[in-house]
Amino acid sequence: MLAPFLIMLREGLEAALIVGVIASYLRQTGRDGWLPAIWIGVLLAVAASFAVGAALEFASAEFPQKTQELFEALVGLVAASLLTGMVFWMRKAARTIASDLRHSVDEAFATGSGAWGLVAMAFFAVAREGLESIFFLLAIVQQSPGPGAALGALAGVAVSVAVGYAIFHGGARIDLRRFFRWTGVLILIVAAGLLAGVVRQLHEAGLWNLLQTLAYDLTGVLPVSSPVGAVLAGLFNYHDAPTVGEAAVYVAFLAVTLFLLLRPHAPAPASQAATPVQPARVRP
Template sequence: MLAPFLIMLREGLEAALIVGIIAGYLRQTGRGHWLPAVWIGIFLAVALSLFTGAAIQLLATGFPQKAQELFEALIGLLAVAVLVGMVFWMRRVARSIRTELHASVDAALAGRDGAAWALIFMVFLATAREGLESVFFLLAIFQQSPSAAAPLGALLGLLAAVAAGWAIYAGALRLDLRRFFRWTGVFILFVAAGLLAGSLRALHEAGLWNSLQQVVFDLGRVLPESSPFGTVLSGLLGYREAPTLGEVIVYIVFLAITVPLFLRPQPAARLGRVTDV
């Protein structure tokens, strides 16, 4: 439950910040009458995300068992790519996101003809990215953690993100967003490592990966996955009581590469404060 909550909190807060920057800039520049176009763009992005998630889930239900395992593995791999791209994208653009969005708004409204559609399309692209990222992550996490706690955690995270985004926009809440995105980024990389290991396991169950299947250790008697703490670790970090050698290697190598890259200091020319967002 905690992993979907934190990731949807982060995803929702990213989307809320983007919308808040655009809406705030329109008000500050005396163009508040364009705000309905912003809401239309958001509505279309949400609709696309929901339709995509429902279509993928409906498509998967007709697969035979091995095909479902392959589908789970592919969705998990895609979710890993999306999560990694998400944290590194925010790390890269944190300094300039406000300036870039302001320039995009000015460009969209520069011409009289089609200005509304240009603004709608700009907002749609900016928010659909976050929505589709959320869809692929939730599909992967729901398949590997099918309990009702995962959807509940995701919903609570989204509601918290909306409330926090509105409070930031209204000036009632001040967060050190630079630190928030930094440490949630590290957490997301651990979640992605668990999804990657789970995808390897799904490939084995689909009959496509049969190497490195030796069990490294078995903590079934000490910390079973079915125990309360084991369930939490499984949902958060992809914990398995008896992981195979391939799963352990994938998990460790992934973190050994991504975490140092994410935490390394940025060049001086790119340093900036996300709190400016």
């Protein structure tokens, strides 16, 4: 339940920031009448995300057992890839996203695309986060069935909406750079667990039979069925008896991605200095 909450909180806040920057800029430039185009794009993106999720779930129900395992492995791989891409995209884009979005709004009006341009901007911003969320939730539900994932996801969306509202209308101040940095660390740990699960599912599908000896066995110390084990499994996809292949993928992925995420940013040239993400009263 904790992992879906964390992912949906971050995904929802990213979408809220992007949409909020566009909406705030329209207000600042006296274009309030174009705001409905933004909400149309948001609603279309939400509907498209749900449609993709329903189609994938319906299709997977028709697969035989081994094909089902392969499908789950592919969903887990896509989910881990999208989560990793999300983390590094925001690391790179956070310093310039506000100015880039404002430039895109001005360009939409300059080229005459107007409403359609705004609809497209909002649609692609929210659809990107929505599709990432759909693949992630499918992977989590397939590896950990039960109502916890759905409840955690709904709670994450609710909190992200509340935080977004507080930022844009209530004057709340959040250190967004630090927020995205440390939630990025947790999300990479979740992605590592998904990739370890992919190795397990490929073995169950009969496609991977290497490195199948146990790396360690904690079933007598910290089983997944215990309260702490259940929490670790829900948050980090913890497994009490992983194979060498699963453990190797987990450790190698984290070693590379955490190094790349936590290394200092290269200083931007003065000519490319850009506005950080700071719609309304957000402190970067």
